[in-house]
Amino acid sequence: MQTIKIGIITSSDRASANVYEDISGKEIIRTLGEYLVNEWIPVYRVVPDEQEILEATMIELCDREGCCLVVTTGGTGPALRDVTPEATETVCQKMLPGFGELMRQVSLQYVPTAILSRQTAGIRNQSLIVNLPGKPSAIRQCLDAVFPAIPYCIDLIEGPYLETNPEVIKVFRPKK
Numbered sequence: 465m466q467t468i469k470i471g472i473i474t475s476s477d478r479a480s481a482n483v484y485e486d487i488s489g490k491e492i493i494r495t496l497g498e499y500l501v502n503e504w505i506p507v508y509r510v511v512p513d514e515q516e517i518l519e520a521t522m523i524e525l526c527d528r529e530g531c532c533l534v535v536t537t538g539g540t541g542p543a544l545r546d547v548t549p550e551a552t553e554t555v556c557q558k559m560l561p562g563f564g565e566l567m568r569q570v571s572l573q574y575v576p577t578a579i580l581s582r583q584t585a586g587i588r589n590q591s592l593i594v595n596l597p598g599k600p601s602a603i604r605q606c607l608d609a610v611f612p613a614i615p616y617c618i619d620l621i622e623g624p625y626l627e628t629n630p631e632v633i634k635v636f637r638p639k640k
């Protein structure tokens with residue numbers, strides 16, 4: 465059986481320059497490790513907020529590394545250098561706007577500035593790309609909201625069968 469790979473991309477000028485430690489990317493890896501019962505390998509990159517670098521990194525993780533899922537953090541806001549949603553839209557053939565809609569709705573329970581995130585998700589070939597905000601606390605809040613739909617989404621693009629620990633998070637697969 466093929467190894468399941470999941471990509472994690474942190475888009476942050478300061479984390480990529482080692483001004484601060486990348487807590488958010490590591491929190492994605494930790495959270496997915498709690499959710500999944502499958503064996504999986506993280507493919508982790510920390511890059512500056514540069515659209516070309518983000519696009520190249522997403523393409524590398526999807527096409528060359530064969531990640532079925534790529535989760536990004538950071539660069540989703542209105543700041544001049546925030547370009548993660550643009551990079552995601554450029555590399556994806558199909559967008560899944562429901563991911564951003566749900567994550568913003570859930571995040572509003574925590575911060576009124578949740579509406580400032582343009583986070584989205586989309587499909588590139590057989591990979592699902594999901595954007596999360598940069599704040600470390602946003603990672604678990606957003607993943608807990610959307611992860612129940614992710615394994616079925618990956619089934620639909622003929623990726624690996626993801627299984628979770630139901631005591632941590634329950635996934636939903638409509639009965640065939």
Ligand SMILES: Nc1ncnc2c1ncn2[C@@H]1O[C@H](COP(=O)(O)OP(=O)(O)OP(=O)(O)O)[C@@H](O)[C@H]1O
Nearest residue numbers: 474476477478479485486487488489538539598599
């Ligand atoms: N990857 C990360 N790891 C740890 N803390 C982060 C990370 N990303 C953001 N933060 C924290 O959240 C705050 C707001 O994040 P935001 O994404 O707006 O940063 P930013 O101003 O775009 O800067 P940068 O791109 O250099 O991270 C940051 O000031 C930092 O304290």
Ligand SMILES: Nc1nc2c(c(=O)[nH]1)N[C@H]1C(S)=C(S)[C@@H](COP(=O)(O)O)O[C@H]1N2
Nearest residue numbers: 538539540541571577578581597598599602
């Ligand atoms: N759950 C959650 N969502 C959140 C936030 C947060 O702290 N928690 N911060 C908001 C803020 S202040 C901004 S500017 C946007 C974009 O953040 P980003 O540019 O780091 O991706 O995410 C928003 N969404």
